Amino acid sequence: MDAFNDFLLAIDGYLGSAGYFPILLLGTGLFFTIYLKFPQIRYFGQATRILRGKYAKDDAPGDTSHFQALTTALSGTVGTGNIGGVALALFLGGPAALFWMWITAFLGMTTKFVEVTLSHKYRVQTKDGTMAGGPMYYMERKLNMKWLAVIFAVATIVSSIGSGNMPQINSIAAAIETTFNIEAWITGAVLSVILALVIVGGIKRIAHVAEAIVPTMALVYVVGALVVIFTNYQNIGPSFMAIFGDIFSGSAAVGGFLGATFAFALEKGVARGLFSNEAGQGSAAIAHASAKGNEPASEGMVSLLEPFIDTIIICTITGLAILSSGVWTQKFENTFDQSDMIYVAGVYSDKNEGDIAKLSAYVNSVESEVKAYSGKLIIKDGSSINKDFTLINAKSVAEDVVYSKDGAPFNGELLISEGKPDATSGVSITGKSLVHSVPLTIAAFSSAMGEYGEYIVAIGLLLFAFSTAIAWSYYGDRAVIYLVGERGVLPYRLLYVGCFLTASMVDTTVIWNVAYVTVALMTIPNLIGILMLHKDMKKTVNDYWEHFKKNHAD
Template sequence: MEFINNTLDFLDSILGGAFYFPFILLGVGLFFTIYLKFPQIRFFKHGWRVVTGKFDRSRDPGDTTHFQALTTALSGTVGTGNIGGVALALFLGGPAALFWMWMTAFFGMTTKFVEVTLSHKYRSKTEDGTMAGGPMYFMDKGLNMKWLAVIFAIATVISSFGTGNMPQSNNIAQAMEATFNVPPVWVGGVMAILLGLVIIGGIRRIAKVTSRIVPLMSVLYVLGAFAVIFYNVENIIPSFVSIFSDAFTGSAAVGGFVGASFAYAFNMGVARGLFSNEAGQGSAAIAHASARTKEPAEEGMVSILEPFIDTIIICTLTGLVILASGVWTEKHQNRFDRSDMRIISGVYSDQIEQDRSQLSTYLNQGRNHDVEVFEGEIEVVSGRPVAGEYTILNSRSVAENVEILIGGDTPYSGTLNVTNGRFTRDNIQVQGESLIHSAALTTVAFTRGYFGDFGQYIVSIGLLMFAFSTAIAWSYYGDRAMIYLAGPRSVMPYRLFYVAGFFIAAVSDTTLIWKIAAVAIVMMTLPNLLGIFLMRKEMKSTVNKYWKENKHKLPDKK
């Protein structure tokens, strides 16, 4: 496990966590925004007109309506990124991270427009009569770069597990256990069976299910969010102030939060923004390729709405709930995941400014600090570690009231060896008070409103629907990639593995799952960004041709 964790950390450090990645992602979006003259603004209204069915033709080729294609793509993006991902971004980067999520969404609206238009233009009809599209098709047929298409398709299959499958299952299980005390193994088993029943029916059944789930879950979640926001209305303006004031300076230490540098908040905000709306990843383009229309640019305009709904609206609501309620700076009783916990040498307190500065630099991956990992032994008496020259960190905070158990509920007594800042013994459970993150943080935040403790049920039910619909959509992305790589016969074996992965992730380490997701996303995104940049001229000509041939669709035309 330690090897896997370190490997994922290394891969993330050279991919999504590297300094260059946010600049590439935002840079491509900025380039196309200027190159296509701000399509996310100019075509925004037209996108709504298209999705309402105003220009639908039943005789056009395709498998779904514009609305069904949008809701299928939204079901792939509106998921744990909106509940757990936003909470993780704020936990890591503070309020500043939300600002950079917004920037990712704004420029991502253009990036999504480009990747969807090109993917729809080069889609193909499969042996079973359904449409198959996505970046691998325009890379192959438009760029004549089959090697790049193969890389992207392989990355899509991997990412279907790392993005659409495992984080969703893990967060569902986490929320169900915290709220209803249902064991993760039962949650994973039942949800895996339901997932299998849906995805076996293919895109038409998937589209019908998601077109019903997405509107329902969005309304429920928004109502719950407003119940917290209005309850803490006096904190809304200060929350917005901190988002903008911290954007270019980083977030200062507050409560148990030891602060985050500008670079760290920027990286975390962009990374979580990408995980949430997937603009630049190329995934949603696979769903939009099924839309029933002869106009690729028209479907591209529909896709502009996705980052707006997903990030500008839903992620903002989640962020305001967490910031206004103040739970992101508070320590809560929780069970420590091994990936979240680290033991360092020396005694540190997050209430002492000098200690906070050292811890902040260390946790934000800076170099100018004196913090060293602890090596040695720790004595434990009746579950309580004996005080010594060490500090236990969990979830980027100084852990308090730590208790060590064995066998589930028996206090441990004896000596524990520590190597490289981690306990070497596997069969112990560590719990105590620390900051929390992901879905657990959002769940607590939703209890700080008019609904009180009932708010946690809104998160749990919303997360259940969000995450389940995301897993459904990503199964479709993966099977389209498998068709490209190995033909239609590979789809059923893929679906069986996909369902199995959904079950396994329910009982896996939460932090480890998020690390897999972070790496998998970038493996798709980099090839896709290269592909759409190389097709920039064709993209512009496709849009110009659309408006030249469809002047009657302009809003000011009768």
């Protein structure tokens, strides 16, 4: 598993974590924002009127209403990114990561507007009478680049499993196990059956489920987060100061947090912003292509509401809950994941300023004199006899470390190679350290509401993430139909449900690294495609307003 995780990180270095990626993503959003004269501001009011059905026509071609298309797309975007993803961004990049999530969302509103408009414009009707659309259709039908369309469709199938499926059930299973002590495989098995029953009904059943779940789950979660924020109202101001104060400098070490560089804040903020609202990825465009309507730009306007709701509202509230509660700098008792641990040679303390500087450089991938540890630990009654090392877990110095095996204190030797313990030893390592992802959000909610906070996060995550997995199955369906036709749908759905079950029992960090890679695989060809169609997009918007003024002259 370590080797696979290292492989994923290496691939990600050429994709989402490469220096060009945030430039391409933010640059595309900035270009269209200027080129189309800030549509995310100018068309916001029109988007809300369209969403309310003010201009709807029942006889318009399509399978779903504007609201159903929006909630289906939101069910695909409002998921673990809003609960666990924000927490992971803050853990890796510090408070400034939230600022870069905002920038990604603001520019992403325009990107989403463009990709949805074009996908709706070049959609087709399938043999079963339903609409099929998405970036692969405009790549083939308008750009005449079948090869790029095939690359995107394959990436969609891979991403539907790697980012829309596996991180969702992994996070659900972890939260349910933490909160209700239900084993991960049981949660995975039960939800896999329910998932299969829902997705077999196609877009109409998916849309009805999303329409019922999304508004309710968002309201419950947001109210819970606001309770946390206002319980810690005295920290709201300092939280915003931390966000804006560290934008270009990186976050200093505080508490157990060993700091973050500007590059980490930018990279993780952009990556988590993209994972959360999917603007530029082209995924939501597949859902919106099913919406009833004759004017592609009108559906594009509805879609620009998604990054606003998803990131600027829900992710911000999650981030403020974590920052204002202070839990992001506190150490909690937890079981250490293999991929989060690193043993370093020598004894360091996060109470010593000199040691903090050295460790901060090391965990933030900056040149440092700190080196990985290799050797044998002599363990007696669960504690290490030799003390010539420091264990770092989740970017913090681990405390009160206990080694156990089969539920009892471990006695014997544990081999450490290049900072990593022998994964085949069966030894479990627990102690106090920072936590990230869903456990960090749970800690924030629990700090204000006790066990009720855990329940809100666990149930909210269950609904958020499960609805995301449902929506992404539809995206994968459409990509399969594009590539091989209807005959490929059943095998795809079987694979989708199987991966869903498997991911409930896999290391969280590995799952998230899979998601990073697969998200970028979709995003890069889609951004290239919409940039090539910028003139087509402008003409489509102008045509919409010309028709609108003729039909609504009053």
